[in-house]
Amino acid sequence: MSTTAGAPPRFTPRTWGTLFVLCGAIFLEGIDVAMLNVALPAIRADLGLSTGELQWVVSAYVLGYGGFMLAGGRAADLFGRRRMFLVWLAVFLVVSAVGGLAGEGWLLIVARFVAGVAAAVMTPAGLSIITTGFEEGPQRNRALLVYSGTAAGGFSLGLVLGGLLSAVNWRLVLFVPAALALVILLLGAALIPATPQERTRDRRVDVLGAVTVTAAIVLLVLGVERSAHSAAGWTTATIAAGLVLAALFVLVERRSAAPLIRLGLLRSGALVRANLAGLLFAAAFFGFQFIAVLYLQELRGWSALETSLAMLAIGADAVLAPTLTPRLVERFGNAKVIVAGLVLAVVSYALFLPISTDTVYLAMFPTMIVLGVAFALAYGPLTIVATDGVAEHEQGLAGGLLYTAFQFGAALGLAACTAVLTGASGGVDGYRSALVVPIAAAAVAAVISASGLRKRVAR
Template identity: 85%
Template sequence: MTPRAWGMLLVLCGAIFLEGINVAMLNVALPAIRADLGLTTGELQWVISAYVLGYGGFMLVGGRAADLFGRRRMFLAWLAVFLVVSALGGMAGEGWTLIAARFVAGVAAAVMTPAGLSIITTSFPEGPQRNRALLVYSGTAAGGFSLGLVLGGLLAAVNWRLVLFAPAVLALVILALAVPLIPKTPAERPADRRVDVWGALTITAAIMLLVLGVERAAHVEIGWTAAIVAAGLALIALFVVIERRSPAPLLRLGILRSGPLVRANLAGLLFAGAFFGFQFIAVLYLQELRGWSSLETSLAMLAIGADAVLAPTLTPRLVDRFGNAKVIVGGLVLAVLSYALFLPIGTDTVYPAMFPTMIILGVAFALAYGPLTIVATEGVEESEQGLAGGLLYTSFQFGAALGLAASTAVIVAVTDGSDPAGLLGGYRAALAVPIAAAVLAAVVSASGLRKEPVR
């Protein structure tokens, strides 16, 4: 690659790194936010879920907007929005204002993230060069997560508001570098540049209802839960009808005829649900049951960031030798193992007994995340690369929201009192969520093993 191509890739990696530290730092700061703003466990979950709902709900719109109105333009504009709302979130004085700021930040990320991914997939030719770029990209996201854990612990120990101000400062630096390094390309002028607003509203409302139904399951009667979930499913059906009739659909349904693309999105949804559910459980266990500080929690989970090194080094070799499908399945099987190893946790479990979970999960992430990104965008027309990226990240964020909601619902339903034994029982029961999700992801991915061409 030319120096300018490397510069462009590094800027785009900086943006996904920003997204990684943004999520990781806030997760570690959750107990401090709860104490300062007086949030319940259910409200605390929405500090994260508001972001992933805005992210997942508007991702298809963001991806399609990048295809229609210019990838560079959408990337730069919404990076600036992300910068502003992150700073505003750091100034929040009440829980609802922080949740609202997180939602808008999620919407901003929903546009800039698929725009950045589609700049990579349209700038590098399909094959080894693009695969290498995507694996470096995914490894950088992991690096953001691992570094974000440590930075989040350090900043939260001073003041949790710094956890929101730091991404704003980094976004400003990336924006200043992106303007000269991301090249301008001839403006695309499709015959129809309309955005399917009704489709966007319908799918966003559907996601919100489904997550709300799962999260409130432990607090309301089963009839209400069934009604909310049914309403969410009905809106998904309505979304399909709208897309079939729309002259400019948000999601061209024909793209879903690709078996590898569908499997990658389903596996990504389940993988993200498992990972975010586990992370939520682990943070609560370490800080609220064991009494560990934010920094101690960060360092305990730092081993998960091993994929920042493995993704661009080991994973490409494995993909070249075994193919994407086998590497993905291997990563998902390791994820199941890592979550299962956390089941014996107790009120006095020493860290060396937790370490296998953290390091194996880091390897699992390295093997699954990057290849899933490759499969989800491979073979897609250049004019729909933004759509493909938006679809994948929608799956990731929808899965994350459901994983968080399901884990929270189990903890609330099973936890008996505030004594250590009661809390521990709730956390152990909630581990069934990431284990089951990872198993399903492995099964979905394994169904495509015989269909991948032999290398």
């Protein structure tokens, strides 16, 4: 890679190839989640699943993904980013195919859990390949913005593809990701280079730390995700157990000679703010999508494909993230661009408040397009800040922290919106009430990010 003064960073054919493979993997993860969500009604009809069993098709993936992300990110640092990326991409390929062949609900649920674990390793591994393989500064920023735009584009396109494929056969929403994973695996084996540091690094494993933090996150995500569907006592006990294990994890890390997470990493105010803002941003984003899908399909009677097309404008960030955002970051800095994106997110959700039983799509479009711009401005720069200045041997861990925050935030936002909708009187007023959740979450995220701007001015 090379740059000239005032010119955008240039990538060599090899680095473009590596970035293409990694973008393919994050695109794969995005379409996989989105397509399966759209196909849930068809899965229920074919396999005869109850509502509770159908919920576990989603929950199993969330638990595997969110619960093992930190351990997966550290595994990439310890055992080689390229190796972990390719091995767990192969696992993802196999279990996706198994899920597509499943004739029983339990087998599909198990396959989705393992797919979540696989994604929990290969996602931070892929991110850390970028943050260690591209020079810090404009080169890395552009690579990360292209990467994050591809991730969002995958999710948006997955909504449409899911509607099309599930109309033919829901099993295609699992077979298509498996086929795409095979292509990415072959290209990755040829294009992603291994680094000497990956072969010589100390590989001591903090087993107790990995077990306690994974169990803590699994219990916390499970408690939050199931809070709207379970008794209050069960939810409280699950979350309490998760908090106890989290406290135990901190004690273990303080005494470990080779900790899973160096607690000093959390002394970075910018990193902590980026992770908190990312958690709340994901809570707002996924909470809003949940509300919008239910409003369009259950209240308005739109089909899955019509709903997917209605939300396609959010995918504008796939174009804006690698084109507009780098210029804004270069001129104003990551912090200001993040705050602008979060403020636009608040505006986009507020624009949806006037919905009624006969609102035309033209009135909903401003929400979708503004949210797409907001995502383009916030998501990529948050990724940059959350990994900026972190030592190379901890880049996988930094990526794991960020994606854990995103995943836990998504579970939190979905649970909160479900709780509001469940307790509401019904009708369009219930959806308006639930919109308070994404508006509040995005507003708090904006305040947290803006606090970093105030501290910088004070210094």
